[in-house]
Amino acid sequence: MNKLKELRKAKNYSQISLANELGVTQGAISQWERGESRPNTENLIELSRVLQCTIDELLS
Numbered sequence: 001m002n003k004l005k006e007l008r009k010a011k012n013y014s015q016i017s018l019a020n021e022l023g024v025t026q027g028a029i030s031q032w033e034r035g036e037s038r039p040n041t042e043n044l045i046e047l048s049r050v051l052q053c054t055i056d057e058l059l060s
Contacts, residue, residue, distance in 0.1 A: 005033045007051045
């Protein structure tokens with residue numbers, strides 16, 4: 001999910017601040033960005049809300 005990192009940085013979130021906003025660990029954000037795991041549906045919805053983008057944008 002390379003797009004996640006790009007969107008996160010565009011909104012001036014660190015991995016830690018985004019993790020805190022979502023209620024997940026910084027390690028989870030890091031794994032999602034590196035493609036080692038994917039967020040579940042609930043986290044995808046929250047990511048799109050927090051980063052003000054569509055789920056399609058996150059997954060592209």
